[in-house]
Amino acid sequence: MNVTKPSIPRGTRDFSQDIMKKRNFIFDTLKSVFQLYGYQQIETPAMENLSTLLGKYGDEGDKLLFRILNSGDSINPESIKKAIKPFIELVDKFIGAPEPDKYSIDEDKKIIRNIIIKETSEKGLRYDLTVPFARYVVQHRNDITFPFKRYQIQPVWRADNPQNGRYREFYQCDVDVVGSNSLLNEIELIQIIDEAFNKLGVNAVIKLNNRKILSGIAEIIGEPDKIIDITVAIDKLDKIGLDKVKEELRQKGIGEESIVKLQPLFDLRGANDEKLAKLKEWISASEIGLKGIEELEKVFDYLKNIEISIKIDLDLTLARGLNYYTGAIFEVKALDVEIGSICGGGRYDNLTGVFGLPDVSGVGISFGADRIYDVLNQLEAFPTDTAQSTKILFINFGAKEELYCLPLVQKLRKAGFKAELFPGNAKMNKQMNYANTRKIPFVAIIGEDEMQQKLISLKNMQSGEQLKVTFEELVRVLNEES
């Protein structure tokens, strides 16, 4: 038998038990908050038809899709033969070319890839949860009660170049409501962000913007058609600075006069209310701009009526590069750790149009579990009490003792305590070491003496203290500790 050296694909990860406990803390916290607000879980398949995925993420995104080879029976050699003919011709051309070295192989690379893709794959791994959700809503629209509040926590796959903190398989945690225009949804999502990061123990700030205001600004400076170029450029303000943003605007063909007109945007300072007031004055000639301001005013207004502890910053440079947002745009940043956004999203008015269901408005956010993990890990802020861990280990001294211990362990489990009996009569220090590395807080030692006395030697692994106790006393100690 061949021996395979074990490894996993680049950019993927194994999650050990200790990491899983921490990850579960994040997922469980998010789930509990989503449910508290009435969101319901759905799941979609890992594989989607390529027709569902292609063209939804731009050319760059298409390239990053993981494609799945059709299984044996569905590969049709006749159609491959037909499709491969141009390739054969290319090979001939290459061989017969006057200067074969100069002949570019880029073209046949592309052709080969197209042949393979067209003829051998019809399915791909999902790239995010948004497009599958849109597909889901349209496909099941007759069974869905709108407004539809759903959450979805599943892995996604991207054939990205794996590097620091970027993975080829990672989880997204999405929460969306579709089929409702009400701004209450935006407010609710802010409440959810507030509550989630409170429960997770992460200090954060919500950056808030509105795409309609960006449209208004584009109108006001006389470049209504350049809204995407403008938002893409100003989204980079934090990263590259004002001068380079202006340079990019120039490169995109935005006139000097328009760039000058944009200055009030960069000068905007003060509290959210002040900013909104100044903005209102500046872009008062734009109907859509005023609509955006009105929306933000309502959100800020409502939030005054409820308790929110997270800071909310109106940030007009926030565009998130995503072209499908039509109203609110959200982004959450951790305050105590230097890291990208840990949550983000916005309002979209035509998510499902591409699948044949126009005019369904929705708003949603996505929590970045991996980044939240990194934040909590760096701050050492994961709860030490892990409800998922074993509370007590019974040492195993051999056949007679294990038979004696078995019903005691069972009684503890019936009472809800996570308990283990070491499987087999290993050396004492191996068993104690097991308890130590597993961070099991109590060890029960039952040998000849203890069996006769009907007592249990109970060792507290943290203090090192050891006592002889009855079973009832043992239960009391475990209860006090949990």
Place this chain on the structure above:
Amino acid sequence: MNVTKPSIPRGTRDFSQDIMKKRNFIFDTLKSVFQLYGYQQIETPAMENLSTLLGKYGDEGDKLLFRILNSGDSINPESIKKAIKPFIELVDKFIGAPEPDKYSIDEDKKIIRNIIIKETSEKGLRYDLTVPFARYVVQHRNDITFPFKRYQIQPVWRADNPQNGRYREFYQCDVDVVGSNSLLNEIELIQIIDEAFNKLGVNAVIKLNNRKILSGIAEIIGEPDKIIDITVAIDKLDKIGLDKVKEELRQKGIGEESIVKLQPLFDLRGANDEKLAKLKEWISASEIGLKGIEELEKVFDYLKNIEISIKIDLDLTLARGLNYYTGAIFEVKALDVEIGSICGGGRYDNLTGVFGLPDVSGVGISFGADRIYDVLNQLEAFPTDTAQSTKILFINFGAKEELYCLPLVQKLRKAGFKAELFPGNAKMNKQMNYANTRKIPFVAIIGEDEMQQKLISLKNMQSGEQLKVTFEELVRVLNEES
């Protein structure tokens, strides 16, 4: 923009919120039991290197692997060119063949597939959780404390022909302990099965066998080398009957004399203890057979010391077709529903050998979440109290009312009640219909009158009863109901 008719790949499924609640009940129950016994969760990537997967599931299994196309940059056209040459030659051969119709395309089909597989894919989706777990154990052996008790609940993918109840993506729920020979582990797994199906509300029976006894029987009848053929044949006894089993044995080259000697196996009746006693007499000349009997005796013996409500049947015809079991073999059948096994597993002595770590013994079982779902669904035995669902909906009469309701809803959530405020001022019957289809048990109606009186009209959606209550009374009602 192209409109794509939404659909998902054959053999995959969307899980709606109602199905997810039921599935989560199964997963959460299993997890809670696994944790109670000290098992810890791990996760492995959906994609594994093909070198990890290939050759582990037999030729049939290799064909059922979903392979992932290498992403753009890692497709090397030069090597494809080279590999594709025999195909070009084949095309020529085909065109030049004297009777092209008779020329079999099976061979080029195979060649094309090999080219594609060899040159374009290095990764595959995991086929089960056992092989990735073995790979995990070897890869991380220096970080693992043995005995290692782990559980893993993740989807697996098989390019099987989708048909009734067979899917191309489905979840497995595996629980294993590796690095311990102790029979306590077998006993613990029986306890876990008992407790899990108790908590799930499924009446079931555990069928128990031991591979060593099967080896002993093969020895006794004089066909020690035919153990696999014998077990494969007798595994089918329930399905095809005794005569056909004998026919299959003959076809596999097992002599008539040996088949006659096998008769005591088919005649074995009575309680487990009686069966074991008869067996012991029959195969007393086989050392390995007696070892198997001894193991089963110890398991039955220990079980007398603990409370187990599930029935356990010694079933020597149970072989589960899997060649890697070396000791105990488990299978669980539902009693009230006609369906295949809902859980199964066994002891294996060389799971990790293929990855370079020999002599690691383990024992584990796998729960079939989809079949358990089908059993509970057919029996209508899912709990009606769904802790995951919204308890109360606040009707929305417009801007003033929603502003008034917002802090009330927040107070309820703070108290842990899952609560919603309908997003937007839709027609009353639309909002009531939303509560109905969502099965929300209470609706709070707050209009002009209620705001003035500082009361809430509370409608019980099941009884239809409607009362005016204070906020404190509302909390009391919700508490009584949960």
